[in-house]
Amino acid sequence: MIHLTELSESDHPHFAQDLFEEAFPDDERPPVSSLKHRPANFHFTVATNDDEPIGLLTYWEFDDMIYVEHFAIDSDLRNQGLGKVVFLNFLSQQKEQVVLEVETPHSEESEHRLEFYTSMGFFQNPQQYTQPPYFEGGNPVPMLILSKYELDDDEFLAIKNTLYREVYKINQ
Secondary structure, eight states: OEEEEEGGGOSOHHHHHHHHHHHSOGGGSOOGGGGGGSOTTEEEEEEEETTEEEEEEEEEEOSSEEEEEEEEEOGGGTTSSHHHHHHHHHHHTOOSEEEEEEEOSOSHHHHHHHHHHHTTTOEEOOSOEEEOOSSTTOOOEEEEEEESSOOOHHHHHHHHHHIIIIISOOOO
């Protein structure tokens, strides 16, 4: 059975930390050491299947939305449908808007990632978006904002401002 467990309560913290560093390039993730300093509305969860670690999902809970920051399945277990099961299980528990950032398609892998989320009903919003750097000297990354419910321009701007302010610590 699939479960998501907070990293602090998991029996598999090293698995999750290793996967986090392996699955996401430096410019697309904060340093692992900074995660313990994040506020209480940030969650780093370990996905397990029958108590075996299979992936991770990090997300933020805001008043009017859930922001999925990172999601990865162990590279040895990909393309077996586990990612979809884990993510749909997570989504079924969310009543609010759910948003996430996805790389603009530029490779087979990034196209596959976009197809993965749109196959679960996520909307690809047309507004321009750039993920700010996670750390000083880091690079901004062009991204798409995907959402459970389609966003109009005002909703998009409100979400962008929340992410910039709360996640990336940028005041606009």
